[in-house]
Amino acid sequence: MNRFNKFVEFLEKKLLPIVEKMEGQVHLQAIKNSMLALLPVTIIGSFTLVAVNLAQVFQNTFYANFVSSYELEIMTLFNFSMGLMGLFTALFVSYNLSRSYDMYTIGDCLNGLVMYLILNSSVTESGIDMTYLDSKGMFTGIFVAIISVEISRELKEKNFIIKMPEGVPDMVSKNFELIIPLIVNSLVFLSIRILIFKLTGSLVPEIILSIMKPLSIGLNNVFGVMLLVFLIQLLWWFGIHGDATLGPIFLPVALQNITENAAAYAQGKPIPHVFTETFLSNFLLMSGSGITVGLLILMLFSKSKRYKELGKISLLPAVFGINEPITFGTPIVYNPILFIPYVIGPTLITLPIYKIFESGIVERAFIQSPGYTPFFLQGYLMNLSFKSTILQILILILSVLIYYPFFKVMEKDELKNEVDIKDSDGDK
Known part of the structure; x- marks a missing residue:
């Protein structure tokens, strides 16, 4: 029992301070809260599959015929829920991190979404390539949200924003404040995209996935x-x-x-x-x-x-x-x-x-x-x-x-x- 008590004392001394820092770390808390908020999105996508799967159980019924006729339309719910997990990650982490700093959350969410699309998507003849907008882009979404919000916060703290005169409605004033952070973020993330592609021939999400591979x-x-x-x-x-x-x-x-x-x-x-x-x-x-x-x-x-x-x-x-x-x-x-x-x-x-x-x-x-x-x-x-x-x-x-x-x-x-x-x- 004495050895056990020494073991407990050792863990308290070494482990608990690390845990306390993690619990108070604003970026980790934003990630955690965002992942929990994403669970309903995965549930919606998952039960879309259940609805389609039940058609195989109840074959030759009205329900099975209905699902067979409209399967592409029903699967749209899956494609725009679980199929956009990376995009939602960028949105939710931007929101939670911005909120923890008491910033303009709507503006930071817009910022995060735009920057995410700059890094993760490509425009093709058939439209926007959505390859990395799903779960493969989740880690990129976290990266984009944290960097874009931190850039906006730094610009605000340095007063490098457009300030409107007193008397201008608050919503109008905040939207003007968003212009310079949006421009700066766009230049930063567009430069990252170009530089990474020139050096590696790959998109940013591919590089981040390879970096995060050990964790996976x-x-x-x-x-x-x-x-x-x-x-x-x-x-x-x-x-x-x-x-x-x-x-x-x-x-x-x-x-x-x-x-x-x-x-x-x-x-x-x-x-x-x-x-x-x-x-x-x-x-x-x-x-x-x-x-x-x-x-x-x-x-x-x-x-x-x-x-x-x-x-x-x-x-x-x-x-x-x-x-x-x-x-x-x-x-x-x-x-x-x-x-x-x-x-x-x-x-x-x-x-x-x-x-x-x-x-x-x-x-x-x-x-x-x-x-x-x-x-x-x-x-x-x-x-x-x-x-x-x-x-x-x-x-x-x-x-x-x-x-x-x-x-x-x-x-x-x-x-x-x-x-x-x-x-x-x-x-x-």
Whole structure:
């Protein structure tokens, strides 16, 4: 136990200051908030695929004939939601970063969109080339939004803007203030596009994708995902929202992957990626971080009154993937007894779960299932396969087995405390 305490002290000293800086870092927060805001876009695109897929289930029906006749029109919803993820990323990150600086958000969003199109698209005889406007352009969208907003902020702080006289309506004044930042940004990003193409023969998004490739590779193999799960659980054990803190790192990759999976499914191609946000939340963090559904079930059958009541209170939120009541009510935070099942357990479970999806035993996700949906339903919706639900049941059983010996140690101590309290009340 002494060694464990030293380990905890070491992590507190080295890890927590880094996490605190990340939580306060304005660019990372803008990215995280933007990725979360993009989830409804992926849900719309995903359920467009569901609508088309159902036609294959109900063949020779009015519905199937309708979808067959208007499939191109229906898929327009997919093409202009998940098919424009890069464009939306530039818009949302521009908005969130501008808002954090208390700047003119509408103007900065316009700036970000224009600069993104300058870097990411080309005009052809048939119109605008949209190759890099989808998920392949998400990292470019982040880059463009941050740089364009920072340029605008610097110009504003240096008063290098057009200021209108007093009495001019505020909207008119702000639009004139936007002119010089828009011109400067246009010159900067157009120069970047020309310079990169002259030097490499490639567009900027191709270069950024190659730079970000190590991150994508890291989260598209089992050991990278195991590390991510370990860090999420470790932060939660310290009382820090692990998935929210690390969201700026993994969410761009996760959303890019689900978009590419959906596009591959729509085209009848093999689904390329195991790691997606819905894979993470529905299996590796099922019922909430730490897969605490096993601990909750043990509490429901506990001899301890406190644990049994806590299990009842935590049951409904856990079904919808919310486990803060059990995390802080047990408490799990800073609890040395639960460190192994809560932090190490999900990390080790990640290996077989990932391999099951990688091997094709269970189909990979191509749908972004809605958040705060009962986890068994979420698991089914991500790939329209009951194999996912069966796997979740197996994870639930495994979670009970992992937590069981550690919970029994806690329960024994809690029962002793309850007896002592009862005896103390009797003496009075």
